[in-house]
Amino acid sequence: MATDAPASPVLEVRGMEVAYGAIQAVQGIDLTVGAGELVCLIGANGAGKTTTLNAIAGLLPLAGGEIRFLGEPVHSLPAHKRLRRGIALVPEGRGIFTRLTVEENLRMGAYTRPDKQEVEAGLARVYAMLPRIRERLTQVAGTLSGGEQQMLAIGRALLSHPKLLLLDEPSMGLAPLVVEKIFEVIQTVASEGVTVLLVEQNAHLALEFARRGYVMESGRITLAGSGADLLADPKVRAAYLGE
Ligand code: ATP
Numbered sequence: 208m209a210t211d212a213p214a215s216p217v218l219e220v221r222g223m224e225v226a227y228g229a230i231q232a233v234q235g236i237d238l239t240v241g242a243g244e245l246v247c248l249i250g251a252n253g254a255g256k257t258t259t260l261n262a263i264a265g266l267l268p269l270a271g272g273e274i275r276f277l278g279e280p281v282h283s284l285p286a287h288k289r290l291r292r293g294i295a296l297v298p299e300g301r302g303i304f305t306r307l308t309v310e311e312n313l314r315m316g317a318y319t320r321p322d323k324q325e326v327e328a329g330l331a332r333v334y335a336m337l338p339r340i341r342e343r344l345t346q347v348a349g350t351l352s353g354g355e356q357q358m359l360a361i362g363r364a365l366l367s368h369p370k371l372l373l374l375d376e377p378s379m380g381l382a383p384l385v386v387e388k389i390f391e392v393i394q395t396v397a398s399e400g401v402t403v404l405l406v407e408q409n410a411h412l413a414l415e416f417a418r419r420g421y422v423m424e425s426g427r428i429t430l431a432g433s434g435a436d437l438l439a440d441p442k443v444r445a446a447y448l449g450e
Contacts, residue, residue, distance in 0.1 A: 213241020222272030232258040234426035245397040247413035250423035256406040264296035293370030301360040305349030316363030333362040354385035410447035
């Protein structure tokens with residue numbers, strides 16, 4: 208399997224297994240994400256994509272294998288320590304605090320950052336990247352549209368100053384035009400040097416935006432390659448692009 212592995216990996220997952228009791232959701236996968244890359248993980252419902260991201264973020268224990276971040280093993284660290292090292296997750300369903308204001312949500316994302324000046328600089332950076340969010344700072348987050356909530360979830364994650372941003376299904380439930388906006392934001396984040404691993408059901412869009420991609424089926428990685436190669440692959444086209 209050609210993986211086209213990057214020279215300076217930020218994330219290296221080797222032989223990772225994750226189980227829910229007797230259910231082996233992830234069955235020994237390898238994946239690598241290099242510095243500054245935007246990499247996507249696609250696959251059908253139940254393939255194990257969310258489980259993979261949650262395990263990398265430290266929300267689920269491994270049943271086998273290892274996770275290295277910037278060359279160091281992190282699979283035994285709890286989630287908050289991985290966050291401090293620079294692994295941030297935007298979870299499926301966004302996980303925003305619906306009763307808090309937009310600004311309060313953003314500031315929650317900075318709870319690992321003790322330096323006030325750094326937090327204000329982070330907020331300024333997020334406001335510049337997400338002007339729609341800046342316009343709604345005093346609004347209760349639960350009243351935002353789905354697309355705005357997704358932008359807020361990304362902004363909140365950026366306030367932890369991640370080196371690796373894990374995004375779980377950012378397009379879920381959003382209209383096509385809104386999805387395009389979200390992907391533009393993701394590309395801006397990546398272009399500012401944040402490494403991104405993206406899980407997506409919208410395979411076409413994900414492969415167009417990502418430099419490389421992995422295809423997951425029933426807990427295993429079955430294909431890997433450049434976004435362009437996967438987009439052209441007849442198996443991918445038949446299974447995920449409806450052709
Ligand atoms: P989706 O796009 O539907 O979220 P996915 O590729 O992200 O799919 P996962 O959610 O990681 O897949 O699920 C992988 C497998 O693990 C599925 O068989 C699912 O039923 C099972 N699974 C997921 N969460 C749990 C859980 N909390 N307890 C038991 N089994 C689970």
